[in-house]
Amino acid sequence: xxxxxxxxxxxxxxxxxxxxxxxxxxxxxxxxxxxxxxxxxxxxxxxxxxxxxxxxxxxxxxxxxxxxxxxxxxxxxxxxxxxxxxxxxxxxxxxxxxxxxxxxxxxxxxxxxxxxxxxxxxxxxxxxxxxxxxxxxxxxxxxxxxxxxxxxxxxxxxxxxxxxxxxxxxxxxxxxxxxxxxxxxxxxxxxxxxxxxxxxxxxxxxxxxxxxxxxxxxxxxxxxxxxxxxxxxxxxxxxxxxxxxxxxxxxxxxxxxxxxxxxxxxxxxxxxxxxxxxxxxxxxxxxxxxxxxxxxxxxxxxxxxxxxxxxxxxxxxxxxxxxxxxxxxxxxxxxxxxxxxxxxxxxxxxxxxxxxxxxxxxxxxxxxxxxxxxxxxxxxxxxxxxxxxxxxxxxxxxxxxxxxxxxxxxxx
Numbered sequence: 001x002x003x004x005x006x007x008x009x010x011x012x013x014x015x016x017x018x019x020x021x022x023x024x025x026x027x028x029x030x031x032x033x034x035x036x037x038x039x040x041x042x043x044x045x046x047x048x049x050x051x052x053x054x055x056x057x058x059x060x061x062x063x064x065x066x067x068x069x070x071x072x073x074x075x076x077x078x079x080x081x082x083x084x085x086x087x088x089x090x091x092x093x094x095x096x097x098x099x100x101x102x103x104x105x106x107x108x109x110x111x112x113x114x115x116x117x118x119x120x121x122x123x124x125x126x127x128x129x130x131x132x133x134x135x136x137x138x139x140x141x142x143x144x145x146x147x148x149x150x151x152x153x154x155x156x157x158x159x160x161x162x163x164x165x166x167x168x169x170x171x172x173x174x175x176x177x178x179x180x181x182x183x184x185x186x187x188x189x190x191x192x193x194x195x196x197x198x199x200x201x202x203x204x205x206x207x208x209x210x211x212x213x214x215x216x217x218x219x220x221x222x223x224x225x226x227x228x229x230x231x232x233x234x235x236x237x238x239x240x241x242x243x244x245x246x247x248x249x250x251x252x253x254x255x256x257x258x259x260x261x262x263x264x265x266x267x268x269x270x271x272x273x274x275x276x277x278x279x280x281x282x283x284x285x286x287x288x289x290x291x292x293x294x295x296x297x298x299x300x301x302x303x304x305x306x307x308x309x310x311x312x313x314x315x316x317x318x319x320x321x322x323x324x325x326x327x328x329x330x331x332x333x334x335x336x337x338x339x340x341x342x343x344x345x346x347x348x349x350x351x352x353x354x355x356x357x358x359x360x361x362x363x364x365x366x367x368x369x370x371x372x373x374x375x376x377x378x379x380x381x382x383x384x385x386x387x388x389x390x391x392x393x394x395x396x397x398x399x400x401x402x403x404x405x406x407x408x409x410x411x412x
Contacts, residue, residue: 030074
C-alpha cells in the first residue's frame with residue numbers, strides 16, 4: 001500500500017537510501033537520537049497539547065514506512081527507501097518536528113541531502129515546537145541559550161502568548177525590550193502556584209506545558225515555593241511532564257514529596273570554580289553524550305569536559321532512582337560532586353512504566369549572559385555571540401532535546 005509499492009530489490013544486496021545530518025534550529029549543532037522517517041500515508045497528525053506519557057515504542061504518526069535515528073554526529077541513513085518523487089521526510093524528537101519533501105529518490109544508490117539542509121524548526125511556520133514555560137533567575141540565563149540554539153525571538157512571549165516559549169520572572173529578567181514590545185513577564189508563582197491554591201489546580205495549569213525550564217534564582221527561595229507547589233511539580237512530572245532544574249531549583253527535589261528527597265544526597269558546599277569533570281559512560285545515553293561532546297568540540301578527551309563556575313550541592317545520586325551524567329569524584333571540598341543528573345517519573349513504578357523526565361544541573365549554564373531584573377530581554381542580557389556556545393551550553397543543548405525525547409528503550 002502507498003509508498004510500499006515503490007520499494008525495490010537492488011542487485012548484489014544493495015539498497016536505495018537517503019542520508020544526511022540533522023541539526024538544532026540554529027542549523028549548525030548536530031543532534032543525537034532524532035527520529036527520521038518516511039510516513040507511508042503522507043500526512044502526519046497534529047500533536048495533542050500538554051504533557052503526556054510519551055513512551056518509546058509508541059507508533060509514530062503517518063504509519064512509518066522506514067525509520068531510523070541519528071547517531072552522535074547527527075548522521076542518519078534511511079535504507080529501503082521508495083523510488084519515486086516528492087517523498088515526505090519527517091525529523092522528530094518529542095514534539096520537535098519538521099517535515100521536508102525530497103524531490104526524487106534515485107534507485108539503488110544513496111541520495112545524500114545537503115549538509116546544511118535538515119534542522120529542527122526555528123518557528124511555528126517551519127514545524128512543530130513543544131510548548132515551554134521558562135522562569136528567569138538572576139544567576140542563569142536559560143532564555144538566552146534557547147536563542148542560541150536557534151529559536152526566533154517571536155517565539156518568546158509572556159504567559160498566554162502565541163509563542164512556544166512563555167517567559168515568567170523568578171527573580172531575574174522581568175520584561176521584554178522595545179523591539180519585543182516592552183511587555184512584562186508574569187511572575188513565576190503564577191506558574192507553580194501559591195499556598196492559597198490546591199495542588200490539583202496548579203498541576204492542571206502546569207500540564208498545559210510540555211517542558212519547564214527553571215533558571216537559577218541565586219537561592220532556593222522557599223518563600224515562593226509552598227507545599228501545594230511542591231506537590232504539583234511532582235504530579236506534573238509523573239503525568240509525563242519534562243523539567244530542567246538549574247542549581248538552586250534543587251529545592252523541588254530536596255523538599256519535594258516522597259520519594260523525591262531520596263533521589264540525591266544533598267550537601268551544600270563552597271563552589272568548585274572551573275573544573276574538568278567526568279562524563280558517565282556507564283549507560284547508553286551517557287556514553288552517547290561523551291561521544292557527541294567530542295564531535296561538537298566541547299571536549300578533547302572522551303569522557304571528560306571542562307566546565308566553568310561549578311557549584312557543589314549534591315554528592316551522590318541513588319541509582320535506583322536516577323542517573324548521574326556529569327560528576328567529579330575528587331574535589332577541592334574533599335567529597336564527590338554531581339553536576340548533571342536525570343530521573344524518569346513516577347519513581348514509585350517500574351522504569352518501564354514511567355512517563356516523565358527531570359534533569360538537575362549544578363552548573364550555571366549560560367555563562368557570559370545575564371538575567372538580572374534590570375535587563376530587558378533579549379537585548380539587555382543576551383550579549384554573547386549567538387554562534388558561540390560554551391561547553392556547558394552545549395551540554396544543556398543536548399539535554400533540552402533529550403528531555404523532549406520519549407522515555408525508555410525503543411521497542412517498536
